[in-house]
Amino acid sequence: MPRGPRLxxxxxxxxxxxxxxxxxxxxxxxxxxxxxxSRMGSVALKTGTNIYA
Incomplete structure (x- = not known):
C-alpha cells in the first residue's frame, strides 16, 4: 500500500x-x-534550503 503525500x-x-x-x-x-x-550544497544555496547534518 503506497503511503500518502508528505505535508x-x-x-x-x-x-x-x-x-x-x-x-x-x-x-x-x-x-x-x-x-x-558540493552539488548538494550548491542547490541548497540557490534554493535557500538549510541542511542540518
Missing part, C-alpha cells in the same frame, strides 16, 4: 535518507562523495 509547509523540517538501490553504495569513493556534497 510540505514553510518552516517544516524533513528527515531525508538517501539509499542506493538494493542497499548499494551511492558514492564510489571520497572524490565522488566530495562532488555529491
Amino acid at each position: 510540505d509547509s514553510p518552516g517544516t523540517l524533513h528527515h531525508v535518507i538517501i539509499r542506493g538501490i538494493e542497499k548499494r553504495e551511492i558514492v564510489a569513493d571520497d572524490k565522488d562523495r566530495g562532488i555529491f556534497v
Whole structure:
C-alpha cells in the first residue's frame, strides 16, 4: 500500500535518507562523495534550503 503525500509547509523540517538501490553504495569513493556534497550544497544555496547534518 503506497503511503500518502508528505505535508510540505514553510518552516517544516524533513528527515531525508538517501539509499542506493538494493542497499548499494551511492558514492564510489571520497572524490565522488566530495562532488555529491558540493552539488548538494550548491542547490541548497540557490534554493535557500538549510541542511542540518
